[in-house]
Amino acid sequence: MTTGGTAAPTARPTPPPSIEAAFGPEAAERIAARIKAVADPTRLRLLATLLNAPDGTACVQDLAEALQTAQPTISHHLKTLSDAGFLGCAKRGPRSWYSIRPERADIVRDLVG
Numbered sequence: 001m002t003t004g005g006t007a008a009p010t011a012r013p014t015p016p017p018s019i020e021a022a023f024g025p026e027a028a029e030r031i032a033a034r035i036k037a038v039a040d041p042t043r044l045r046l047l048a049t050l051l052n053a054p055d056g057t058a059c060v061q062d063l064a065e066a067l068q069t070a071q072p073t074i075s076h077h078l079k080t081l082s083d084a085g086f087l088g089c090a091k092r093g094p095r096s097w098y099s100i101r102p103e104r105a106d107i108v109r110d111l112v113g
Helices: 025-038 041-051 060-067 071-083 102-112
Strands: 057-059 087-092 095-100
Touching (some): 025 071, 041 060, 041 071, 057 060, 060 071
Antiparallel strands (some): 057 095
C-alpha cells in the first residue's frame, strides 16, 4: 500500500520469546508447588500466626489452639508448608517448633501483609 506515492514501511517480524529468559520445567514445578502450598486459607493463617509470634516460633499445639483447628490438620498443613520451603522445624523435648525460614520471611510478609 502506498501513502502519498511512497511505500508504507514493512513491519519487522517479532522475534520469538527467548527460551533463556524463561525458566526450565524443574523450576516451574518448584514454583508451582510453592504457590499451591500458600493457596490455602488455613496455611495463610498459619504463616501469619508464625510471622506475628513473639519469638517467631510456635508448636503444633499452640497453632492448633490459635486457629481452633485439630492438631492432625495443623500438622498436615505445616508439613506442606515445610516441604515447600516456607518453614523450618526444631525439636525441643517432645514438641516440634515451627518458624518461617529467614530466606522466605520477605515473601511471607508480602503474602500476609
